[in-house]
Amino acid sequence: MSEPTSPVRVAVVQFDPQVGLENREANLRNTLDLALQAANDGANLIVLPELSTTGYFFNNRQDAFAHSEAVPAGPTVQSWVNFARQHNVYLVAGLTERDGAQLFNTGVLVGPDGFIGKYRKAHLWNLEKLWFTPGNTGFPVFDTPIGRIGLLICWDIWFPEVPRILSQQGADIICSLNNWVWTPPPLFDDAGKCMASYLTMTAAHVNNVFIAAASRIGEERGARYLGCSLIAGTNGWPIGKVASADQQEILFADIDLTSSRSAPIWNSLNDLHRDRRADLYDAMLGYTQHPCLPR
């Protein structure tokens, strides 16, 4: 089959990975245990957070190196591949990738037939710049039997270009792997959402694409993570609830991936993708430099 099976049950897993070599085994076991819970509840596509087997807050580049492994040859991705084969599911998760002397903040997609592909985070947050290399994979969209799947990682969604480019390539669903942390206060509004919840919702809305955003919880070396995982529908609104700020949770959504293909037309004259004024953007995006930045 080459067209999406609909509905697909999508699960996003919110949990608390912890940095430190002594925690790697427990982190990996957590990803497999939680993915199993999701699979047992019928999930076809399971999304785990950014850096889900290594934790986030490395001390330095040497520390990051020690947590890294090859993709897909390393043991973490192979464990996920085995899991996906055994349970006939698609799984998306993040880890620290080593490729020669370079480290990447990487997300992988694996499925019943094995490793499908990887995405290396393009926009690096804060100290990540001291150990990771900025992603060089572009923004790939992977064709699978359940639909077209794109990946983005955390700070990427602060750049509306990313979900736009994934959607322009026809992604039905974007799997968003996150370790959401501080944003300019307030961190949460009265509805218990963080700004990243809204970035996810609006990116889904303007692109008519599903976004399954898995975030993490807990604290780690002084950093507080915000939870707030969600699955946004093509209308932008969360399907079901937005996760808590501090509880381990699995969210599910039964979604018809084909609706990302058939419903970009809002009325007989508008279409979110066709209405783009690329004639006006081309000369400006990418080249224009904010006048306050160093030249």
Added chain:
Amino acid sequence: MSEPTSPVRVAVVQFDPQVGLENREANLRNTLDLALQAANDGANLIVLPELSTTGYFFNNRQDAFAHSEAVPAGPTVQSWVNFARQHNVYLVAGLTERDGAQLFNTGVLVGPDGFIGKYRKAHLWNLEKLWFTPGNTGFPVFDTPIGRIGLLICWDIWFPEVPRILSQQGADIICSLNNWVWTPPPLFDDAGKCMASYLTMTAAHVNNVFIAAASRIGEERGARYLGCSLIAGTNGWPIGKVASADQQEILFADIDLTSSRSAPIWNSLNDLHRDRRADLYDAMLGYTQHPCLPR
């Protein structure tokens, strides 16, 4: 003076213009009366909705022609210019512009020294395509003594490229003129916000720019308008409240426009504008075509 005066008091005016030649005089009077209220309360920059003197829902192109006038030579803009001179304020508002055989959905910026500039809506919504010409002004940013001001009109903000391009040119504040109508349900969430509220908030957040969004209320030839005007800070969150769905209101915010220039840096390593990966976008934006669209 060429640098922003801070703080600036910004006002957004939410009211109910009504289409129909018999209502034009009352609409214009309303814009002046409400702008006067705002000015009397200390506003330096006053933002009124899209098509604020003509109403929105024309019956056909002939009807739209009958509501149109030259910009800036026509009587509406001249009234606004006189108002701005008299009260020493900047005013942004929308009207139906005629230029030869073409009609545009246009926003103007006027100030104490007269007409400053106009923006013609680039992304046309629904039946607008039957009477308006897609905007051909690009996305200008106007330098004024109180700061750099960009304009966008309604459906434009569904295209994240627009606030991005305005911000990349250094806009301190984007004046967003709206007649917000239907979006895929629900129209409002439990917090009383519509999706356009969140589009405004997230566009402000990811671009570190103020957005003053004036929307309209009321019903007109069967169309319901959503209100929900707001002024978003550079952190994305509303300054003060989001306006109601159905009441005439004026919102105010005292804002330091220079904070849009000094605060894009979130930490010593990140900067919302400098972190753009234009190297990855250039090859993809504008050219890629969604695979489901007609070629």
